[in-house]
Amino acid sequence: MLRASLISLIALGVVAQEPPKAPAAPAPAAQVPAPAQPAAPKPEDVLLAKVGGEPITEADFQAAFRLLGQQEQMQILMVQGGKEEFVKRMAESKLLAVKAQRMGLDKTPAFQRALDRTKDDLLAREFLAKEGEALQKRLMVSEDDVKAFYEKNKDRFKQPELATVRHILVSVKREGEEKGLSDAEAKAKVAKIQAELKKGAKFEALAKKYSDDPGSKENGGLYEDADPSTWVPEFGAAARTQPIGKVGAPVKTQYGYHLMKVESRKAARQVPFEEAKQVAEQGAQRERQAVVWNELMTDLRKEIPFELTKPSPTDKPESKPAPKAEPKAEPKAEPKAEPKAEPKADAKGGAQ
Template identity: 40%
Template sequence: MSFRTKSLLYLFFFMLVAIVSAVQYASAADKNAILAEVGPYKLDAKTFEEQIKSLPPQLQMMVAQNPQAKEQFVERWTQITLLAMKARDMKLDQDPEVKSRIEDLKNSLLAQEIIRKEIDKDIPVSDQEAKEFYEKNKAEFSQPEMIKARHILIRPQGNSEKAWKEAEAKAKDIKKKLEKGADFAQLAKQYSEDPGTKDKGGELGLFPKGRMVPEFEKAAFALKVGEISAPVKTQFGYHIIKVEEKKPAETKPLKDVMSQVKQMVKMEKQQNELEKLIDQIKTKYPVKIHKDAISALQVESPAQTQAVPHPTKSK
């Protein structure tokens, strides 16, 4: 398993247990100023601060700088507490499905606390460790050759040979206008039939090899900066391509990514510590995974919208 894959799994685990970090629990301790009360529940300053710290940094800054945001947060707490009290009056907390979900939330919160106490701590990373990691994972800091381009797409009106010939003829006429000095972006806005880029003058942005369909990619990467292609036929129609910038493949030097590398090494160490902790716990609480039952599960995929014709590869 690659470092990137393991890291994504590790982050996904942290995200799962962090979801409940903002769940509202009232504190019964009266050690700080009381900000709000709902029946027997109280929100004190200490609990408020802990809940704010669980928010993303941008939201933390917003609450810190905006008194109204603080009031809205407290108001939100009162609303949630009121709704929870009503749910208890309706005995929803005794519903088997709700009880199961509450237990899941409790498990997630407890798992988060274990990680915070045992794993999420300051772990030193030396320059030598960072260098060794960088050398083993240089691909993580490599950027492939990329180009920035625009295109004008002319689609055939139907799939007949005549329709394709008419589309090609129209594309060739547009190419002649460009050869006479017409502005590419203006012609793209006027003629292109790619709704995703038409209003942006045909701009596709930067992209590496492997992103576009083969015919488009071959033609685009063969062009020099400022050069405009002849009409290129793909499954979507005829494209006229203009390359505006080329970026050669490169690997970022260690000095430019040192802080990032050290953070990745720290994450790897934390990941190893987490795996050791889980293996240790398994000796006391054996785990059984029933793969046959998992394979038999039927999970519905969300509805997908139909893709708009574009030179990117079909999925």
């Protein structure tokens, strides 16, 4: 969580922001002294809402605003009424909090532990924000850093063989299913589609009309620049070997019968640096963030005692010996009593 704070507060430059101010009006031509303007009220003096007698001020809004992600901050700043809606949510949260407080829920041990945990997280955020400028400099990556990351991770930038394929799926009813075509019925439907293709019908139009594949049906059966190894084996093999531009023989898979038309294939290749630069830069930045975080933690551990402990597998809570049962006195036999039947154990032997 705190590592994410480093990225959001430092790498993304998320700091307390205020709505953009309108540009200052040009000074009047005549040098007439402007009347003195009253001092702007302090944020803590600007009342935005009041719940249960407790105020929500502009200072409260700004404090909550700082904890948001960059995208949420931009929505509040740019969307009309965004701030008002956020203040409403703050007031509703306060409403719940006041009710919980009146119920005494803030006095429970669980709440106190959660409060301490939240306090730690907020203080950590404050520290990261205060050190933000120095950390930002350490997070920057150069062109050489990006190239080095690319060279070190060339296997990540290998593009597999790709194929662009159109297909028409005629699904077959599976065992246990009530609806759908039998194998013979599916073959007959495939033959009908093949006959329409021979008469000059467009493959794309027939895919929209007949295909049972919802993922490509409306797109004329198209899968563009896909890795054949991600498809079922029979379909992938046909995508690699079938003549380009021709509709091949029906291909049987677990889904049914496919009429396939391979439109193009691209050989596997090493993606050049210029083409992979953007992805490589993101990888270099993530790598640098991890390094900076680990260095920060190492420096702090030198200053502040730090220890992670794991309970030993043999460390178990001591169990108190069960109290010994007092011996029961033997009951006196009743001369005329019938012998009682032994109680029968239930199916589980009494265990729940």
